[in-house]
Amino acid sequence: MQIHHRQGRLSVAEGDITRFDGDAIVNAANRSLLGGGGVDGAIHRAAGPQLLEACRELRRTIWPDGLPVGQVALTPGFRLPAEYVVHTVGPVYAESEEPRGQLAACYRNALALAADQGFTRLAFPAISTGVYGYPSAEAARVVADVMRERLPQLPALEVTLMFFSAADAETFVQAAS
Numbered sequence: 551m552q553i554h555h556r557q558g559r560l561s562v563a564e565g566d567i568t569r570f571d572g573d574a575i576v577n578a579a580n581r582s583l584l585g586g587g588g589v590d591g592a593i594h595r596a597a598g599p600q601l602l603e604a605c606r607e608l609r610r611t612i613w614p615d616g617l618p619v620g621q622v623a624l625t626p627g628f629r630l631p632a633e634y635v636v637h638t639v640g641p642v643y644a645e646s647e648e649p650r651g652q653l654a655a656c657y658r659n660a661l662a663l664a665a666d667q668g669f670t671r672l673a674f675p676a677i678s679t680g681v682y683g684y685p686s687a688e689a690a691r692v693v694a695d696v697m698r699e700r701l702p703q704l705p706a707l708e709v710t711l712m713f714f715s716a717a718d719a720e721t722f723v724q725a726a727s
């Protein structure tokens with residue numbers, strides 16, 4: 551399934567983000583950057599062990615205390631079809647005092663990094679809506695607002711929101727429209 555919005559520059563798709571063949575995919579990581587379950591685990595498995603090594607290097611060099619919530623870090627995609635991975639850390643919904651601002655920061659910072667790098671095709675998973683417990687419909691409204699705000703300023707970028715199930719994609723479309 552693929553639903554196009556905003557002159558075709560924002561697509562809502564259902565599928566496995568590790569199969570996305572574009573400039574970059576976004577990873578819903580954790581602060582350690584050293585892998586985990588969910589989409590993070592799937593991305594590490596598909597990219598191969600060099601991804602973990604690259605993440606360890608980020609910890610050694612730029613982020614010794616881990617990646618703060620809402621920030622982004624770039625690695626190659628290694629064995630993934632996507633050339634790069636933009637790692638970010640979403641808020642844990644129940645523990646965050648400003649989940650909305652933090653979730654929006656993940657999307658804004660990933661878009662800004664992609665634009666800086668000259669990427670034209672970028673895919674996001676539904677950050678924080680799995681283990682981190684962010685309600686899907688609420689997250690959808692945050693994501694839609696960020697896209698409405700930022701995509702007009704980033705004319706070269708095509709964004710795909712990749713949902714793991716049709717139900718999640720449908721929730722997004724309902725909540726965002």
Ligand code: AR6
Binds near residue numbers: 588590675678684714
């Ligand atoms: N492709 C696309 N979406 C996926 C895939 C996939 N292959 N696998 C899962 N999803 P989650 P979070 C969806 O839990 O809530 C990890 O352990 C999933 O259905 O992966 O940000 C990290 O290391 C859900 O809608 O990320 C962190 O510790 C969405 O991706 C923690 O989980 C996000 O679910 C981060 O939790």
